[in-house]
Amino acid sequence: MPVVRIVPKRFEDPRGWFSETWQRDRFEAAGIRGEWVQDNQSYSRPAGTLRGIHFQTPPHAQAKLVRCLRGRVWDVAVDLRAGSPTYGQWVAAELSAARGEQLYIPAGFGHGFLTLEPETEIAYKVDAFYAPDCDAGIAWNDPDLGISWPLPGAAPELSDKDARLPSFKEFVSPFGYDGRPLELVDA
Numbered sequence: 161m162p163v164v165r166i167v168p169k170r171f172e173d174p175r176g177w178f179s180e181t182w183q184r185d186r187f188e189a190a191g192i193r194g195e196w197v198q199d200n201q202s203y204s205r206p207a208g209t210l211r212g213i214h215f216q217t218p219p220h221a222q223a224k225l226v227r228c229l230r231g232r233v234w235d236v237a238v239d240l241r242a243g244s245p246t247y248g249q250w251v252a253a254e255l256s257a258a259r260g261e262q263l264y265i266p267a268g269f270g271h272g273f274l275t276l277e278p279e280t281e282i283a284y285k286v287d288a289f290y291a292p293d294c295d296a297g298i299a300w301n302d303p304d305l306g307i308s309w310p311l312p313g314a315a316p317e318l319s320d321k322d323a324r325l326p327s328f329k330e331f332v333s334p335f336g337y338d339g340r341p342l343e344l345v346d347a
């Protein structure tokens with residue numbers, strides 16, 4: 161599965177707009193297959209809040225379908241599939257409440273985001289339940305990953321947990337590779 165960006169159609173009228181944010185048949189046609197079991201929402205007060213890079217290890221690995229409800233984020237997916245030709249590479253996209261873009265991140269990828277505005281909220285579907293024992297992460301600023309974050313200069317706002325995450329070098333991938341290359345596909 162590639163990382164897929166999708167921008168659901170909005171039906172505008174004098175009241176505002178309407179949009180289908182998940183429609184199984186249409187999303188499946190775009191390569192997004194999700195047996196979603198949990199919906200998550202997070203709110204970050206200051207701009208420059210960074211959450212990541214997070215994932216759950218097998219047997220609780222999660223695919224995610226992420227969108228922004230308020231504000232804007234820089235959303236990042238890192239290929240952590242052992243054996244993948246793009247292992248350790250990342251793709252990123254801006255997700256905004258204004259446009260409603262969504263990012264589909266397959267299981268086997270790490271996920272993180274930086275808020276680009278104060279009072280930013282994101283929502284994401286996941287296809288496996290939260291499993292604290294399988295909760296894992298890699299440092300957002302790992303030199304080998306080399307993710308470029310659009311930070312204005314100041315250090316990001318991090319949780320204590322995220323400030324202590326291990327490096328990519330220390331990480332041994334528990335994920336297998338499904339044989340497909342890493343790409344950001346617009347659907």
Ligand SMILES: Cc1cn([C@H]2C[C@H](O)[C@@H](COP(=O)(O)OP(=O)(O)O[C@H]3O[C@@H](C)C(=O)[C@@H](O)[C@H]3O)O2)c(=O)[nH]c1=O
Nearest residue numbers: 200202211212213214215224271272273289290319321
């Ligand atoms: C992720 C998660 C957390 N929690 C709890 C645990 C903890 O007390 C509190 C905050 O958890 P965290 O610090 O891990 O929250 P956060 O840093 O927002 O973690 C999230 O980051 C983004 C980037 C992701 O991709 C998510 O999968 C998730 O890892 O919420 C749940 O109850 N269910 C969940 O599914």
